[in-house]
Amino acid sequence: MSDNFPFQNPEQLQQWHQGIKDANRNNIFCHCRACGYEWMDSAFDVTCIQCSSKDIKSILSWQFPDD
Numbered sequence: 001m002s003d004n005f006p007f008q009n010p011e012q013l014q015q016w017h018q019g020i021k022d023a024n025r026n027n028i029f030c031h032c033r034a035c036g037y038e039w040m041d042s043a044f045d046v047t048c049i050q051c052s053s054k055d056i057k058s059i060l061s062w063q064f065p066d067d
């Protein structure tokens with residue numbers, strides 16, 4: 001089954017992981033359900049900048065639909 005492994009060596013795999021980490025940096029769209037404030041952040045566990053609510057909807061920006 002190793003024929004299906006997409007990476008030829010561990011360094012490539014590491015670069016791939018690093019690429020994902022970089023892509024996620026400050027690319028999380030946050031929407032506060034309490035006050036409606038919207039901003040970009042780098043973590044999922046966030047508090048609203050405006051009203052300090054923890055009721056935040058977080059979406060990775062690269063998961064947005066293309067339309």
Ligand SMILES: [Zn+2]
Pocket residue numbers: 032033034035036037048049050051052053
């Ligand atoms: Zn808020």
